[in-house]
Amino acid sequence: MIEVRGLTKRYGDVLAVDDLSFDVEPGKVTGFLGPNGAGKSTTMRMMLGLDRPTSGKALVNGRTFTMLAEPLREVGALLDPGSVHPGRTGRNHLRVAARANGIPERRIAEVIEQVGLGRAAGRRIKGYSLGMRQRLGIAAALLADPRVLLFDEPMNGLDLDGVRWIRGLLRRLADEGRTVLVSSHLLSEMEQTADRLVVIGRGRLIADATTEEILRGLGHRQVRVRTSQPDQLLTRLEEHGFTVQRVDAHELRVEESTAEQVGDLANSFHLPLHHLSDVQQSLERAYLALTSDHVEHHAREAERAPTTMEAAQ
Amino acid sequence: MTAPSTTPALRGLAEDVSTGRVFARTCAAEWTRLWTVKATWWFLAAAAVAMVGLGAVAGFDAAADPVPPQGDPAWLVSSISAMPAQFALLAFTLIAVTSDYATGGIVPTLQWTPRRAVLFLARAIVTAGAATSAGVLLGLASALAAFAAARPGLSLPLDEGIEVLATVAFVFAAGTVLAVGLGFLLRNTAGGLVAVFLLMLVLPLLLPQFGYEWMSALAEILPGSGAAFLLLKGVPGMTTVSSVLVLLAWAGGALLLGWLRLMRDDANR
Ligand SMILES: Nc1ncnc2c1ncn2[C@@H]1O[C@H](COP(=O)(O)OP(=O)(O)OP(=O)(O)O)[C@@H](O)[C@H]1O
Ligand SMILES: [Mg+2]
Numbered sequence: 056m057i058e059v060r061g062l063t064k065r066y067g068d069v070l071a072v073d074d075l076s077f078d079v080e081p082g083k084v085t086g087f088l089g090p091n092g093a094g095k096s097t098t099m100r101m102m103l104g105l106d107r108p109t110s111g112k113a114l115v116n117g118r119t120f121t122m123l124a125e126p127l128r129e130v131g132a133l134l135d136p137g138s139v140h141p142g143r144t145g146r147n148h149l150r151v152a153a154r155a156n157g158i159p160e161r162r163i164a165e166v167i168e169q170v171g172l173g174r175a176a177g178r179r180i181k182g183y184s185l186g187m188r189q190r191l192g193i194a195a196a197l198l199a200d201p202r203v204l205l206f207d208e209p210m211n212g213l214d215l216d217g218v219r220w221i222r223g224l225l226r227r228l229a230d231e232g233r234t235v236l237v238s239s240h241l242l243s244e245m246e247q248t249a250d251r252l253v254v255i256g257r258g259r260l261i262a263d264a265t266t267e268e269i270l271r272g273l274g275h276r277q278v279r280v281r282t283s284q285p286d287q288l289l290t291r292l293e294e295h296g297f298t299v300q301r302v303d304a305h306e307l308r309v310e311e312s313t314a315e316q317v318g319d320l321a322n323s324f325h326l327p328l329h330h331l332s333d334v335q336q337s338l339e340r341a342y343l344a345l346t347s348d349h350v351e352h353h354a355r356e357a358e359r360a361p362t363t364m365e366a367a368q
Numbered sequence: 369m370t371a372p373s374t375t376p377a378l379r380g381l382a383e384d385v386s387t388g389r390v391f392a393r394t395c396a397a398e399w400t401r402l403w404t405v406k407a408t409w410w411f412l413a414a415a416a417v418a419m420v421g422l423g424a425v426a427g428f429d430a431a432a433d434p435v436p437p438q439g440d441p442a443w444l445v446s447s448i449s450a451m452p453a454q455f456a457l458l459a460f461t462l463i464a465v466t467s468d469y470a471t472g473g474i475v476p477t478l479q480w481t482p483r484r485a486v487l488f489l490a491r492a493i494v495t496a497g498a499a500t501s502a503g504v505l506l507g508l509a510s511a512l513a514a515f516a517a518a519r520p521g522l523s524l525p526l527d528e529g530i531e532v533l534a535t536v537a538f539v540f541a542a543g544t545v546l547a548v549g550l551g552f553l554l555r556n557t558a559g560g561l562v563a564v565f566l567l568m569l570v571l572p573l574l575l576p577q578f579g580y581e582w583m584s585a586l587a588e589i590l591p592g593s594g595a596a597f598l599l600l601k602g603v604p605g606m607t608t609v610s611s612v613l614v615l616l617a618w619a620g621g622a623l624l625l626g627w628l629r630l631m632r633d634d635a636n637r
Contacts (some may be wrong), residue, residue: 104482105475105635121482124385132479138472147404148476155397155480157385190512195476 056081056234057102057203061111064097064258071097073258074111078355079236081202084229086249086266087238094258095238096134099207103132115203123316127156131196132205136188141181145191148180149198158199166194171220185212193224203234222248246270278309278317281330288326305329335341387486394481394490401477402464402495411460415453416506420476422449423510427517442522443532446507446516447599449537453506454543454595456500461544462560464495465551474636484630488552492623496544503540507533539595542615543568546591549622552630567618568592575606591618 057079064072072094079085089095100106102113103120112119115130123129139148139204149163167176170190175183183191189209196204210218225248229235239245245252245266250268254262262269282288285305292299297317298310309317314333321328402408430437462522468474481487511529515522547564554560564634572592584605587593594611597603 100635103479105478107632107634121484123482124387124390126482127480130479134475134479135472138475140467140471140473142405142407143401144404147400151397151401151404152476152480155393157389321431339473 056116057236058117059098059102059111060113060150062098062101062113063092063110064101064106065109071258072101072108075102075255075258075260076111077253077260077263079203079234079253081234082229082232083250084225084235084237084248086245086252087236087255088240088242088245088252089255089261090240092257093240093255094221095240095255096207097258098255099132099134099205099236099238102205103130103134105134105296111151111355112123125156125199127152127195127199129201130203130205131198131201132207133189133192133196133209134205134207136185136192139180139188139191142179144179145176145183145187145194148174148191149195152195152198156199166197169197170194177345186214187219189213189217189221193221201233204228206235206237208238208240210239218244275311276311276313277334278312278314279306279330279332279334280309280317280321280328281306282321282326282328284326287324288321291320291324291326293315389420390483391486391490394486395494397480398490398494399498402498405467407463407515408460411456411463411504415456415460415503416509418453418456419446419449419503419506419510420513422452423513424517426524427514430514430518430521433521436521437518439521439523441525441528442511442515443524443529446511446532447536449510450503450507450539451596451599453503454540455565455569457503457540458543458547458564459561460496460595461499461547462551462564465491465548466555466557469555469636470557472636478635486628488630492545492548496541496548499544500540504533504537507536527569535598537628538597538612539615543591543595543620545619548613549619549624549626551552552624552626555629555636568595580633589614591615594618596617 059075059077059079062072062075063070075094075098087095087098097106101108102115102120104119112213115123118129120126120130136334143151146167148164149166150160152158153160153163167173170193172187172190172194175187180188180191189212193206193209196206208219213221222288225235225237231252237245237248249266252262252264252266253260254269279302280288282305285301285307289307290300292307292309297312298312300308302308315329318328318331321331423442423445426448427442430440468477477487478484481490508529511524511532515524546567547560550560550563554563567590569592572587572590575587575590588605588610589616593603593606594614597606597611598608598615
């Protein structure tokens with residue numbers, strides 16, 4: 056169980072995390088979603104006491120992480136897999152962790168086996184691929200069998216096998232009753248992995264609900280229609296209370312409607328249609344729509360891009 | 369997947385572990401951290417070559433002297449060879465502290481030991497302690513090497529040996545504690561090395577050369593002057609008391625600043 060209450064972090068002028076409150080419950084995989092720079096890593100760093108909150112707090116199993124005597128028995132975390140001394144062997148890296156938390160030596164071999172690091176554990180970390188570093192970080196997180204697990208973008212840079220492996224692992228950990236928080240900037244990645252989603256943008260909470268609820272809430276419907284008489288159709292549609300967008304010379308977009316509604320209406324005014332279809336709102340775009348007000352880096356133009364994107368599809 | 373050794377749901381809150389226990393474990397972790405990287409061994413080897421090598425050379429020199437020494441104490445060699453060797457040990461200590469910052473390793477370190485005060489003390493004691501102990505043993509080895517090489521020209525009187533080795537231990541301890549403090553304060557290997565060398569070697573040597581009164585006075589309150597006086601004597605303006613005080617003040621001050629930075633600032637950004 057993780058409780059985040061009014062968590063705020065300011066770096067000079069940048070408000071990286073802004074009055075964030077949410078809970079992460081045991082037995083579920085919770086996706087922590089947000090575009091680049093949203094404040095996911097900063098939030099996780101504050102949960103682990105690495106960064107000092109400007110205000111607010113984060114409790115892990117009811118306690119502040121920095122008070123824990125045996126932190127690895129409570130929380131296992133993988134932040135940045137590159138943050139390790141490259142000159143040490145993987146096994147020695149884990150050995151340091153085990154010593155610091157009074158974990159028996161045999162657990163080291165067990166987690167090495169569990170993450171599939173195998174013989175690479177005896178080699179220096181500088182020779183590891185990104186995937187191997189991720190596995191090493193996960194091995195350290197699992198070392199003391201903790202009840203809470205935090206992973207910051209664990210699928211970054213992994214191949215398909217690696218991604219599948221992590222998905223399975225997250226599922227198992229949650230099914231064993233652990234609290235699992237996984238950050239990502241890709242909704243598509245999380246929709247297959249997470250039971251719940253906490254969505255943030257510019258450090259603020261945007262949504263906190265089950266994955267299903269969020270996906271349903273996002274799926275707002277649109278109809279795409281082409282006609283030789285777009286001006287007339289546009290007028291008629293607007294008369295009937297639809298919100299319509301002119302996309303190009305012959306194409307319109309009708310918000311919150313269905314192909315039947317638009318087709319019937321066009322028919323009743325004897326307007327010829329050349330194309331009529333429901334637009335399946337892509338999840339990534341829907342997510343962008345959800346966070347676009349909160350995205351810092353995206354230029355205004357990026358939000359005008361959907362037409363081009365559609366054309367490309 | 370190996371089944372977890374205990375079911376998390378069945379386990380209560382982590383049992384209370386005493387702070388002493390946590391400290392002992394952190395020291396064990398720091399010990400492992402120290403000796404599982406190559407740099408540690410390289411700097412130790414450099415210190416060993418300097419001290420034992422100089423000891424042997426001094427011994428052979430003494431033996432080859434047309435007027436061989438008549439039982440002079442070999443211990444002199446320990447404190448002379450400690451002068452260059454201390455820089456290897458200073459680098460040894462500094463890098464043990466800053467490499468965590470250079471590599472980002474401080475992130476896992478603080479995940480495994482989130483009580484920063486415990487981490488600070490453990491790292492200071494383990495790194496400065498290891499460097500100082502190694503330095504004293506090498507001081508002993510240095511004198512033994514000189515004694516063996518010059519036999520029977522030199523002697524090894526016990527009381528003088530204790531005094532010399534205690535002085536060497538004090539200089540190494542103060543210097544390496546200074547390095548620990550600077551490492552935690554600067555969080556940067558290159559910057560830390562430059563600072564250590566400026567304070568311990570370059571400025572104490574350079575400042576008096578300009579001939580200004582105030583520059584010489586400044587040099588007298590630098591830790592390098594204190595170390596040089598205690599090991600070699602013959603540093604103008606210094607006394608044993610002033611040397612000890614200067615070294616203690618610098619070591620304590622740097623340690624305090626390093627402590628404050630670790631306790632107050634974000635882990636590594
Ligand atoms: N040390 C720092 N100094 C100044 N600004 C910082 C610092 N660390 C983070 N930030 C800013 O805080 C914001 C949040 O950063 P954070 O790394 O938490 O985002 P994120 O959601 O993890 O993004 P990503 O998906 O790119 O990993 C960003 O605007 C970032 O520039
Ligand atoms: Mg991040």
